[in-house]
Amino acid sequence: MSKIGGMRKLLASSIGVTCAAALVLPLTLTTTTTATEISRPAAAPGAQPARAADPGIPGSTQSLPLAPLADDRTLGSAQGLTPRDVRPFSLLGVVWDDPDTELHGSVQVRTRAAATGAWSGWQDVETHNADHAPDRGSEERTSGRVRGATAPLWVGESDGVEVRVRSADESAGTAPAPLPSGLRLELVDPGSESTVEAPVGGAPADPPVTEPLSPDTADASAPNSDLAPLGATEIPALDQAQTQHELLTLHADGLTEEQRANPYIGPRPPIVTRRGWGADESLREKAFLYTKRVKAAFVHHTATGNNYTCAQAPSVIRGIYRYHVVSNGWRDIGYNFLVDKCGNIYEGRAGGVANPVMGAHTLGFNSDSAGIAVIGSFNTTRPSATTVTAVSQLASWKLGLHGGNPSGKTYLKSAGGNLYAKGKNVRLNVISGHRDGFLTDCPGGLLYGKLGSIRSQAARFQGRS
Structure with a gap:
C-alpha cells in the first residue's frame, strides 16, 4: 500500500465511510521521494458519473x-x-x-x-x-x-x-x-454562491448532495471521500478517541514504532471543503501535487485586511484563489488551509486535507510542510482567541498524522530564499511563522506573538501534556 493510500485509509471516519459508501469515486494514488503530480482518477465500474456544472459561482x-x-x-x-x-x-x-x-x-x-x-x-x-x-x-x-x-x-x-x-x-x-x-x-x-451558506462559528451538518457536480468538482472532492461524502461541503469533526482509533488502524508500514506506542494526534476539527467555499474547479491545474510528508506547519496571514465578516470569508477565499491562479499564474491557491476570524477552517490547495499536498506558501520551504493562513492582517490587529485555538486544533491534527510534536523542532531542506541558501538543512520549530523561513513580516507581529500559545495548545490537544 502506498503511503498516501494508507493515509487515506487511516483517516476515514466511521460516519464518513458509512455516508460515502455509495458515492466514493476511487483514487489510485502514488507517491515518490520528490514532489509528484497525480492525475485525475478514472471512474471505476458502478461509480457515480460526472454531472453538470455547479451553478452560480464563476466570477x-x-x-x-x-x-x-x-x-x-x-x-x-x-x-x-x-x-x-x-x-x-x-x-x-x-x-x-x-x-x-x-x-x-x-x-x-x-x-x-x-x-x-x-x-x-x-x-x-x-x-x-x-x-x-x-x-x-x-x-x-x-x-x-x-x-x-x-x-x-x-x-x-x-x-x-x-x-x-x-x-x-x-x-x-x-x-x-x-x-x-x-x-x-x-x-x-469572486463570484456568488447559490447553493452553500457560509459558515459562521461552525458549519451545520452536511445535507445529502442533491444537485449535480461538475467533473472538476467531483475530482477535487474525491481525495476526501474517505472522510466525507463525495461533494460534501464540510468534513465532520472526530473526537479524540475516534481520531486515535483510526490512526492505530493504519497499515503497519504507514506508522512509526513511536506512533504505534504513543498515538499522539489531536481530534480532527470540522473543515469546510473547497466545494463548501465555492471553488471554481475549472481554474486550477487538474493534477494534484504532493510532497513526501508534513514535518512542519508554517503560520501565515493573508494580508488582505480585516474588513470582512465571517459570512464573507468564502468570498474572500474565492478572491484569493482566483488571484493566485489567474493573476499570479500559480497552479492553485497557495495555502493548504485557511482560518477566518470566527475560527472556521477551510481546505486550501486541492489534493485531500489528509494528504501531504505541496503548497506555494513559504518560498524555499514548500516541501514537507503545510501552510496555514489566517484571513486578515495582524501587524496592528490581534487575532481572536477563537482563531488561535482553531489554528492549534488544525495543527495538532495535521501534524499528528505524521508523528509531529507541535512543541518540537525539525529539519527542512531549503530550496533557496533570502534567509537560507539552497540545499541547507535548517532547524525550525515544528510550528513556525512564515518569517522563520523567509525574511518577511508575515504572519504579522501580533499573530507571530501567539505562536508559543499555538504550540502549547496543539501539544495539549495531542495529549502530550
Missing part, C-alpha cells in the same frame, strides 16, 4: 495596465490609474511580468463602494509578496505563467478604483530604482 478578473502618472518627476518611478468606473469587484492586487523582480516602493488604492457610491480613503497594499510563491526551480515556478505580485486586498463590492504605485523615496541623492515592467491592476470578482 471574473479585470486586468488593467498601469500608465505613468502626470506628476512623475523621474521616468519610471510612478505609475497608476486615474479614478474610473469598472465592472464590480471585491478584491484587488498589482502584478508584473518577472516573479524574481521585487517592487521597491508603495502601492496605494482607493475604491468606490457599489452600494453607496462613496469613495474610500487611500489604502496601502502589501508589496512584499515574493515570499508567498512556488519554490524556485520547481515545475510550478518555471511554467512560464508565474508573475510578480503584491498581496491581494479585500475591499468589498466596488465599482470604481484609483491606484498609484511609486518607487521608494530617493536616499542620499540616488534616484529610486525603476518599477518592475508590465505593471497591471487586477480587479477580482
Whole structure:
C-alpha cells in the first residue's frame, strides 16, 4: 500500500465511510521521494458519473495596465490609474511580468463602494509578496505563467478604483530604482454562491448532495471521500478517541514504532471543503501535487485586511484563489488551509486535507510542510482567541498524522530564499511563522506573538501534556 493510500485509509471516519459508501469515486494514488503530480482518477465500474456544472459561482478578473502618472518627476518611478468606473469587484492586487523582480516602493488604492457610491480613503497594499510563491526551480515556478505580485486586498463590492504605485523615496541623492515592467491592476470578482451558506462559528451538518457536480468538482472532492461524502461541503469533526482509533488502524508500514506506542494526534476539527467555499474547479491545474510528508506547519496571514465578516470569508477565499491562479499564474491557491476570524477552517490547495499536498506558501520551504493562513492582517490587529485555538486544533491534527510534536523542532531542506541558501538543512520549530523561513513580516507581529500559545495548545490537544 502506498503511503498516501494508507493515509487515506487511516483517516476515514466511521460516519464518513458509512455516508460515502455509495458515492466514493476511487483514487489510485502514488507517491515518490520528490514532489509528484497525480492525475485525475478514472471512474471505476458502478461509480457515480460526472454531472453538470455547479451553478452560480464563476466570477471574473479585470486586468488593467498601469500608465505613468502626470506628476512623475523621474521616468519610471510612478505609475497608476486615474479614478474610473469598472465592472464590480471585491478584491484587488498589482502584478508584473518577472516573479524574481521585487517592487521597491508603495502601492496605494482607493475604491468606490457599489452600494453607496462613496469613495474610500487611500489604502496601502502589501508589496512584499515574493515570499508567498512556488519554490524556485520547481515545475510550478518555471511554467512560464508565474508573475510578480503584491498581496491581494479585500475591499468589498466596488465599482470604481484609483491606484498609484511609486518607487521608494530617493536616499542620499540616488534616484529610486525603476518599477518592475508590465505593471497591471487586477480587479477580482469572486463570484456568488447559490447553493452553500457560509459558515459562521461552525458549519451545520452536511445535507445529502442533491444537485449535480461538475467533473472538476467531483475530482477535487474525491481525495476526501474517505472522510466525507463525495461533494460534501464540510468534513465532520472526530473526537479524540475516534481520531486515535483510526490512526492505530493504519497499515503497519504507514506508522512509526513511536506512533504505534504513543498515538499522539489531536481530534480532527470540522473543515469546510473547497466545494463548501465555492471553488471554481475549472481554474486550477487538474493534477494534484504532493510532497513526501508534513514535518512542519508554517503560520501565515493573508494580508488582505480585516474588513470582512465571517459570512464573507468564502468570498474572500474565492478572491484569493482566483488571484493566485489567474493573476499570479500559480497552479492553485497557495495555502493548504485557511482560518477566518470566527475560527472556521477551510481546505486550501486541492489534493485531500489528509494528504501531504505541496503548497506555494513559504518560498524555499514548500516541501514537507503545510501552510496555514489566517484571513486578515495582524501587524496592528490581534487575532481572536477563537482563531488561535482553531489554528492549534488544525495543527495538532495535521501534524499528528505524521508523528509531529507541535512543541518540537525539525529539519527542512531549503530550496533557496533570502534567509537560507539552497540545499541547507535548517532547524525550525515544528510550528513556525512564515518569517522563520523567509525574511518577511508575515504572519504579522501580533499573530507571530501567539505562536508559543499555538504550540502549547496543539501539544495539549495531542495529549502530550
